[in-house]
Amino acid sequence: MKTILSPNRFVQSEAIERGKLFSYTLSIDPCDLFVFYQSHRTYAKGQRFYWKNADGTFKIVGIGIAASLTSKCPEKRFEQIQQQWDKLLQAAHIENSFDAPGTGPLLFGGFSFDTNQMPANEWGSFGDSLFYLPEIMITCWQEQYFLTINQFGTMDQGGGEHLKQWVKQMKAEPLPLPEQLAQKEYDVEGWLQSVEEVVHELQNTDMQKVVLARKLQLDFAESIASETIIYQLLSQQPSSYVFSMEAEDSCFLGASPERLIEKVENQILSTCLAGSIARGKNEQEDQQLGDSLLQDSKNLFEHELVVSMIEDALRPFCEELFIPNQPVLMKKPYIQHLYTPVKGRAKKKSSIFAMIQSLHPTPALGGVPTRPAMKIIRDKENMDRGFYGSPIGWTDYRGNGEFIVGIRSGLTKGNSAYLYAGCGLVADSISEKELVETRIKFQPMLRAFGKESL
Ligand SMILES: C=C(O[C@H]1C=CC=C(C(=O)O)[C@@H]1O)C(=O)O
Numbered sequence: 001m002k003t004i005l006s007p008n009r010f011v012q013s014e015a016i017e018r019g020k021l022f023s024y025t026l027s028i029d030p031c032d033l034f035v036f037y038q039s040h041r042t043y044a045k046g047q048r049f050y051w052k053n054a055d056g057t058f059k060i061v062g063i064g065i066a067a068s069l070t071s072k073c074p075e076k077r078f079e080q081i082q083q084q085w086d087k088l089l090q091a092a093h094i095e096n097s098f099d100a101p102g103t104g105p106l107l108f109g110g111f112s113f114d115t116n117q118m119p120a121n122e123w124g125s126f127g128d129s130l131f132y133l134p135e136i137m138i139t140c141w142q143e144q145y146f147l148t149i150n151q152f153g154t155m156d157q158g159g160g161e162h163l164k165q166w167v168k169q170m171k172a173e174p175l176p177l178p179e180q181l182a183q184k185e186y187d188v189e190g191w192l193q194s195v196e197e198v199v200h201e202l203q204n205t206d207m208q209k210v211v212l213a214r215k216l217q218l219d220f221a222e223s224i225a226s227e228t229i230i231y232q233l234l235s236q237q238p239s240s241y242v243f244s245m246e247a248e249d250s251c252f253l254g255a256s257p258e259r260l261i262e263k264v265e266n267q268i269l270s271t272c273l274a275g276s277i278a279r280g281k282n283e284q285e286d287q288q289l290g291d292s293l294l295q296d297s298k299n300l301f302e303h304e305l306v307v308s309m310i311e312d313a314l315r316p317f318c319e320e321l322f323i324p325n326q327p328v329l330m331k332k333p334y335i336q337h338l339y340t341p342v343k344g345r346a347k348k349k350s351s352i353f354a355m356i357q358s359l360h361p362t363p364a365l366g367g368v369p370t371r372p373a374m375k376i377i378r379d380k381e382n383m384d385r386g387f388y389g390s391p392i393g394w395t396d397y398r399g400n401g402e403f404i405v406g407i408r409s410g411l412t413k414g415n416s417a418y419l420y421a422g423c424g425l426v427a428d429s430i431s432e433k434e435l436v437e438t439r440i441k442f443q444p445m446l447r448a449f450g451k452e453s454l
């Protein structure tokens with residue numbers, strides 16, 4: 001059944017040239033947001049996004065693109081997205097009588113990891129920054145459900161009522177995984193060599209940390225529908241953020257454990273996540289591994305660099321900032337991490353885009369000091385990270401929002417999938433151990449694609 005409202009939904013143009021935005025929000029009966037996403041696989045393929053936060057208290061699905069925002073100048077991408085968004089909202093007519101975050105006009109999207117990396121073909125549809133204002137959006141916030149409709153030109157309020165009824169009848173369909181034909185683990189020897197060179201530099205210069213990543217390619221007999229992978233991630237990684245963002249024939253998706261920044265009114269949350277170890281085969285072994293991680297000087301150093309950078313990045317935006325002195329464990333299927341939660345009270349004019357600009361990349365994905373680390377990553381990794389390791393998330397017209405770090409993730413494009421995993425290198429890293437750590441970090445996505453292990 002076709003639900004898209006506007007006839008020009010395939011036109012992607014800059015919002016600014018499209019006139020006035022009309023947006024209205026209705027309260028609707030509880031429904032399954034995943035099924036809503038899946039139901040639009042034909043009519044809105046390449047124009048959907050899905051988001052579930054880690055504890056499942058907030059979900060959004062966007063269908064169709066009312067406006068797509070990109071930046072013209074890579075160095076100014078954060079400011080340019082903010083300016084376009086402000087301009088679009090200034091002229092908007094918004095009817096939303098609900099306080100719920102993530103209702104009304106909302107942007108969903110992200111930024112690439114590094115604007116100076118050599119662009120790879122597979123990331124062609126994403127660019128340096130890409131945000132969607134969806135045509136139709138369902139929000140689930142604390143078990144309340146809302147439908148928002150965004151249109152340029154005139155607003156047909158009857159469309160919302162029609163959709164409200166339609167949602168009640170939608171049904172899930174079976175989701176078989178496509179048959180896998182080949183798997184390519186790019187130049188492992190070359191990657192180990194790069195790790196050793198970087199570690200040598202860390203031992204002999206002022207550099208303290210560099211995060212090196214690598215990628216895997218999976219080829220399938222047919223193209224991969226993003227909902228088949230989202231479906232797997234939702235059941236296999238229930239305590240992670242699960243996200244997808246389609247762009248033409250590609251989709252960036254994953255199950256990340258790492259929040260970059262959440263802002264609801266003036267309350268902010270961030271996450272320091274770095275330092276990793278495997279899960280145990282039984283409870284006792286799991287606890288032993290966790291305890292050893294909490295005392296391991298290499299991992300604690302890897303972690304501490306992230307904490308102090310996030311503190312420095314957020315301090316100017318906050319009236320108050322609370323950061324515990326010691327990390328605790330965050331356990332996910334396959335992996336456990338050192339984790340320090342960060343809480344703050346934002347100053348009045350702190351915008352989420354400005355905070356992201358100041359935070360990205362944290363040393364959980366970049367390094368210390370940041371600029372030289374980014375250059376080393378560019379020189380040694382030999383790949384385009386695209387949106388892997390980057391801020392991805394949403395912000396609404398009231399300035400609320402949440403962005404995560406796009407790890408434990410992959411890109412699907414046509415019949416292929418590219419999966420990414422990295423690890424934080426410090427002076428006492430051992431290359432073989434870091435390779436094992438990346439293998440563990442590939443696990444969640446490999447499993448979602450139907451593979452048990454590498
Ligand atoms: C770079 C990744 O993880 C980061 C986040 C948590 C722990 C990390 C680590 O222990 O190395 C990484 O910094 C990844 O999953 O691809």
Ligand SMILES: [Mg+2]
Binds near residue numbers: 274275276302
């Ligand atoms: Mg590590």
